[in-house]
Amino acid sequence: MTNFNAIQEALVGCDQEKVIQLVNDSLDSKTPASDILNQGLIAGMDIVGEKMENGDMFIPEVLMAAQAMGKCVEILKPLLGEDETVGGANVIIGTVKGDLHDIGKNLVSMMLESAGLTVYNLGVDIEPSVFVEQIKEKNAQVVCLSALLTTTMPMMKQTVDAIVESGLRDQVKIFVGGAPVTQNFSDEIGADGFAPDAGSASKLVKTYVN
Numbered sequence: 001m002t003n004f005n006a007i008q009e010a011l012v013g014c015d016q017e018k019v020i021q022l023v024n025d026s027l028d029s030k031t032p033a034s035d036i037l038n039q040g041l042i043a044g045m046d047i048v049g050e051k052m053e054n055g056d057m058f059i060p061e062v063l064m065a066a067q068a069m070g071k072c073v074e075i076l077k078p079l080l081g082e083d084e085t086v087g088g089a090n091v092i093i094g095t096v097k098g099d100l101h102d103i104g105k106n107l108v109s110m111m112l113e114s115a116g117l118t119v120y121n122l123g124v125d126i127e128p129s130v131f132v133e134q135i136k137e138k139n140a141q142v143v144c145l146s147a148l149l150t151t152t153m154p155m156m157k158q159t160v161d162a163i164v165e166s167g168l169r170d171q172v173k174i175f176v177g178g179a180p181v182t183q184n185f186s187d188e189i190g191a192d193g194f195a196p197d198a199g200s201a202s203k204l205v206k207t208y209v210n
């Protein structure tokens with residue numbers, strides 16, 4: 001049986017080799033990839049967040065933990081696919097300007113890809129004008145915005161406003177997510193919906209695409 005605490009501890013301890021080993025052992029013992037992700041890795045990152053907040057972990061260590069998580073997500077990626085796939089929509093996803101957090105956004109991107117959508121992952125620190133440019137260039141029908149900082153949430157509104165001003169608002173559905181984001185905030189800024197996690201983001205997008 002998988003010891004999720006051990007995965008969390010190895011991640012918090014920034015022990016990349018150990019965390020990869022534990023993830024592989026868990027897969028060998030037939031633990032579902034989604035359980036390893038949610039109960040091991042994401043729960044571990046929450047502890048990292050608490051320690052960061054309390055001054056018990058510093059940025060270089062947090063980056064090492066994030067890197068270890070990224071490697072494990074790569075291992076789990078092929079196993080996190082969804083049964084039901086939809087096609088035919090181009091999705092643009094990015095973390096808004098001023099924000100460098102990308103693990104959650106990459107998970108959402110991965111879930112959307114595995115649902116059969118064509119996903120253009122723009123990266124982090126993306127200017128509103130770049131989202132607008134990319135909607136045109138990629139002929140996108142869906143835009144997903146990620147923000148992890150309360151200070152970058154207003155940039156989501158600026159991005160929505162830029163899309164409205166560009167005249168492209170009717171062409172795209174805009175969805176938002178990230179730890180501090182809520183459904184109320186989504187309503188306030190004129191987005192089409194909010195998803196609390198990668199699985200719900202994929203469901204939400206599919207509802208509109210279908």
Ligand code: B1M
Pocket residue numbers: 042045046047048049050052053059062063066098099100101102103104105107108144145146147148149150151175176177178179180194195196197198199201
């Ligand atoms: Co930062 N950081 N960080 N950080 N960091 C948080 C977010 C924080 C909560 C930590 C804390 O203090 N407790 C805090 C924010 C406080 C706040 O604003 N309320 C914080 C801070 C303060 C900062 C800095 C300002 C620290 C500093 O420099 N003093 C700085 C800012 C840099 C910047 O962005 N300009 C900073 C930097 C960093 C690192 C670079 C060191 C690193 C990021 C590395 C990377 O991403 N490559 C980092 C990390 C790792 C974190 C924590 C520890 C973990 C984030 C994470 O990856 N979680 C985080 C604490 C925490 O969240 N517990 C923290 C795992 C991930 C799977 O979850 O990203 O929430 P999450 O994604 C979920 C959902 O939110 C949702 O689905 C995902 C999967 O289920 N989702 C979407 C995400 N995007 C979506 C988009 C959608 C839908 C759903 O579109 C439709």
